[in-house]
Amino acid sequence: MLIYSLKRLGIAVLVAIAVSLITFSLLRLSGDPAAALAGESATQEDIEYVRKQYGLDRSLPVQYLDWAVKALQGDLGVSIYLKQPVIEVIKERAPVTMKLGGIALTFALLLSIPLGVLAAMRPNTIFDRAALTLAVFGQALPSFFFALILIVIFGVQLRWLPITGNASWQNYIMPAIALGYYATPAIMRLTRAGMMDVLASDYVRTARAKGLRPKVVLFKHALRNAVIPVVSVSAVQLGFMLGGSVVIETIFAINGLGRFAWQSIQRSDFQAMQAIVLTFAIFYVLATYFADLLNAFLDPRIRVTG
Amino acid sequence: MAIADRADSLPSAESILEPSPAALLRKRMFGHAGFTIGGGFLLIILLMAIFAPVLAPHDPLGQDLANRYIPPVWDAKGSWEHPFGTDKFGRDYLSRIMYGARISLLIGFVVMLISGVIGTAMGIAAGYFGGRVDMIITFFITTRLAMPVVLIALAVIAIVGSSLNIVIGVLGLLIWDRFAVVMRSATQQVRNLDYVAAAEAAGCSTLRILMTEIMPNVLNALIVVATLEVAHAILLEAALSFLGLGVQPPEPSWGLMVSEGKGDMYFKTWVIAIPGTALFLLVLSINLLGDGIRDITAPENRN
Numbered sequence: 192m193l194i195y196s197l198k199r200l201g202i203a204v205l206v207a208i209a210v211s212l213i214t215f216s217l218l219r220l221s222g223d224p225a226a227a228l229a230g231e232s233a234t235q236e237d238i239e240y241v242r243k244q245y246g247l248d249r250s251l252p253v254q255y256l257d258w259a260v261k262a263l264q265g266d267l268g269v270s271i272y273l274k275q276p277v278i279e280v281i282k283e284r285a286p287v288t289m290k291l292g293g294i295a296l297t298f299a300l301l302l303s304i305p306l307g308v309l310a311a312m313r314p315n316t317i318f319d320r321a322a323l324t325l326a327v328f329g330q331a332l333p334s335f336f337f338a339l340i341l342i343v344i345f346g347v348q349l350r351w352l353p354i355t356g357n358a359s360w361q362n363y364i365m366p367a368i369a370l371g372y373y374a375t376p377a378i379m380r381l382t383r384a385g386m387m388d389v390l391a392s393d394y395v396r397t398a399r400a401k402g403l404r405p406k407v408v409l410f411k412h413a414l415r416n417a418v419i420p421v422v423s424v425s426a427v428q429l430g431f432m433l434g435g436s437v438v439i440e441t442i443f444a445i446n447g448l449g450r451f452a453w454q455s456i457q458r459s460d461f462q463a464m465q466a467i468v469l470t471f472a473i474f475y476v477l478a479t480y481f482a483d484l485l486n487a488f489l490d491p492r493i494r495v496t497g
Numbered sequence: 498m499a500i501a502d503r504a505d506s507l508p509s510a511e512s513i514l515e516p517s518p519a520a521l522l523r524k525r526m527f528g529h530a531g532f533t534i535g536g537g538f539l540l541i542i543l544l545m546a547i548f549a550p551v552l553a554p555h556d557p558l559g560q561d562l563a564n565r566y567i568p569p570v571w572d573a574k575g576s577w578e579h580p581f582g583t584d585k586f587g588r589d590y591l592s593r594i595m596y597g598a599r600i601s602l603l604i605g606f607v608v609m610l611i612s613g614v615i616g617t618a619m620g621i622a623a624g625y626f627g628g629r630v631d632m633i634i635t636f637f638i639t640t641r642l643a644m645p646v647v648l649i650a651l652a653v654i655a656i657v658g659s660s661l662n663i664v665i666g667v668l669g670l671l672i673w674d675r676f677a678v679v680m681r682s683a684t685q686q687v688r689n690l691d692y693v694a695a696a697e698a699a700g701c702s703t704l705r706i707l708m709t710e711i712m713p714n715v716l717n718a719l720i721v722v723a724t725l726e727v728a729h730a731i732l733l734e735a736a737l738s739f740l741g742l743g744v745q746p747p748e749p750s751w752g753l754m755v756s757e758g759k760g761d762m763y764f765k766t767w768v769i770a771i772p773g774t775a776l777f778l779l780v781l782s783i784n785l786l787g788d789g790i791r792d793i794t795a796p797e798n799r800n
């Protein structure tokens with residue numbers, strides 16, 4: 192187990208490094224940060240001055256190493272438009288996005304696992320068909336459009352929920368639904384398929400034959416094994432949700448990382464963009480890492496062969 | 498009596514003759530509700546997009562400031578002159594929806610082609626060669642998955658500048674991950690089958706084995722992913738355009754139309770509802786078609 196987790200951790204670190212390297216090159220090769228820093232009205236001399244000041248005249252590998260060494264010490268540069276160290280902005284805003292992502296994933300799991308289990312217990316009934324249809328419909332609904340519909344119905348017409356900001360817990364309801372519903376089809380299908388496999392397995396038949404109560408069989412024997420693949424997919428979906436937070440936080444004016452990302456993009460804030468992408472990548476890598484460990488814990492076979 | 502019974506139970510001529518594979522396929526295709534509905538609807542949208550210049554009642558870019566915000570025909574104040582109404586510049590919404598279908602379909606298809614070539618090559622290489630190649634490609638896939646697509650696409654487009662080609666290129670280079678993952682596992686399954694070993698023993702070149710032994714057997718999985726990725730690309734383009742960094746005004750991208758209507762959505766909900774629903778229906782029909790193809794080509798893998 193220790194070797195397994197160390198191996199996974201090593202890969203996670205390599206992935207984070209690779210993402211930072213790719214993002215760095217992408218942002219540098221597709222534009223001139225000095226020109227962006229100097230602003231629209233800057234002359235050629237201004238740009239050259241800025242280039243020297245920020246060390247942007249050095250070669251890219253040197254710049255990257257410089258950035259990486261500072262990043263390891265917790266210095267991610269200064270946000271151009273907030274005039275504040277990027278790391279502080281991220282510390283301030285990351286909890287908001289984590290909260291949003293957490294609620295969104297909880298919503299997705301609470302909706303999709305029961306639906307998946309119920310569908311698996313009554314395969315090919317009207318209920319099963321309805322759940323699958325719901326999944327297909329959900330997957331086709333663009334999240335920004337869904338978010339706007341929620342705002343029009345629950346925010347404006349019914350006036351049940353606040354439509355912007357993140358001051359109270361009610362502010363998180365609509366964004367979390369708009370962010371989380373997109374994960375439900377995948378998780379529901381996976382739960383259903385996993386549950387159907389498990390319910391047909393020998394050990395469930397044995398458990399039933401022993402005369403265990405159906406509830407015990409269902410929750411203790413079947414569900415635990417059926418959700419193993421759901422754990423990995425939930426981690427991946429959480430990663431997608433972080434990406435989607437750019438759109439949803441912008442729509443609902445939630446001051447999280449996603450909105451910060453959007454603001455940085457609009458202002459060509461290279462330092463901030465680089466740092467945010469890295470933060471999202473680290474979140475994703477950590478989420479999948481813990482999902483792998485949880486899987487290994489739930490299914491001993493993974494520990495041995497993985 | 499026994500004889501009469503036996504005569505009755507004799508199989509008819511039709512059932513002795515096995516239906517041809519093509520007939521079986523046809524039966525499965527048209528017996529599958531999702532495939533028929535999705536395919537049919539997609540065909541309608543496709544025709545609408547192709548013949549937009551003939552079908553569209555107005556110029557999609559033509560402004561008519563005297564006729565702004567005309568509600569759609571189902572509204573009491575609507576008229577057949579503008580069945581879907583007009584936007585804040587008096588542009589005919591139906592015409593814009595028709596031309597918008599061209600943008601969505603074009604982007605979805607070309608992005609799928611680009612990402613499909615990259616992802617399929619990577620997935621097949623990883624699945625066929627295994628070992629170190631597989632390790633490196635799997636690492637690439639993991640790295641790609643760790644990068645938030647929307648954010649990277651927005652950042653690059655914001656710097657390079659936005660145009661149809663840029664959006665297509667950026668998305669194409671970003672969303673090859675599902676192709677790679679699916680093609681990798683499909684190839685792994687085929688790789689150890691006897692006919693691949695036979696081809697190897699017969700001295701076929703690697704390229705030949707990949708093209709004539711592996712490729713045809715992973716094609717079904719490839720078609721299914723390709724279909725779903727068209728839908729994925731369409732949704733991403735809509736999101737980018739919604740945020741203002743995708744297709745640029747005055748082009749009638751559906752995502753951009755939702756964005757342009759956002760300010761008026763409280764009192765004129767149809768300005769976002771019409772392009773949003775169009776997007777939903779297009780993606781829904783593509784997904785239904787993709788699910789249908791999967792069920793039809795691999796009935797044993799249903800669920």
